[in-house]
Amino acid sequence: MTDPVLDITGATVHLGGREVLSGVDFRLRRGELVGLIGPNGAGKTTLLRTALGLVPVHRGTVVVGGRAPRRAQGSLGYVPQRHEFAWDFPISVEGAVATGRTHLAGLLRRRAARDRDAVAEAVDRVGLAGLRTRPVGELSGGQRQRVLVARALALRPRVLLLDEPFTGIDAPTQELLSTLLADLRDEGVAVLMTTHDLAAATSLCTRLCLLNRVVVADGEPAALADTDIWLRTFGLDRAGQLLKALGVTG
């Protein structure tokens, strides 16, 4: 097995005086597409932000490609939740995607040919070439989601972290994103996404990590057919819609 590109060991994170992650062990390798699943407030976004070095660990370690996350930013692509981006900022699709590369060498740097190539390729991969010059404020929710994915891809990342990429998008956009994520996985990118779409996660991901402050279970979807694991993750005492949605029977 190859070395993990993201290696989180015993991570405990405190926010607002509370322990929101507790001794989390998580590893992500090239060519994996992992779904991070858990109820609201489980710590999914916090785990992504910890991997990015945006949230410090109280205990434990986070290593990205052999380095501290802050030193590995050039290899980490991040797709935040859609509401976290300033959509009223006067910038085109292409301009917004290009901001994915600015921290590689600073805001005032002239854009080199390789930057333009990376941006054009990313815009193309999410199917927005026809809307390149459109102000982002004029885009629909699904188009905005594609801009955020392209912005992360413009970095040509080794690790791609996505926070709820399937929330509020239509079926064709979901199809496009699913195909794109599977292609990236095949190309050797390590992909980790949070989602509340359990059926999509189960069919698309090579592995699922069930999180609720601690890692409740981590394995291939087929190995997580035990109802009890899902009940524990979501803090439920009996199977209901959740398990029907998954096609899991007790």
Ligand SMILES: Nc1ncnc2c1ncn2[C@@H]1O[C@H](COP(=O)(O)OP(=O)(O)OP(=O)(O)O)[C@@H](O)[C@H]1O
């Ligand atoms: N900046 C913060 N200050 C204090 N508490 C925070 C902060 N950010 C998150 N939290 C708390 O940490 C816990 C985990 O939040 P997080 O956003 O990681 O959960 P999540 O699993 O992504 O939830 P959701 O599915 O609702 O997006 C929650 O209880 C939340 O209230």
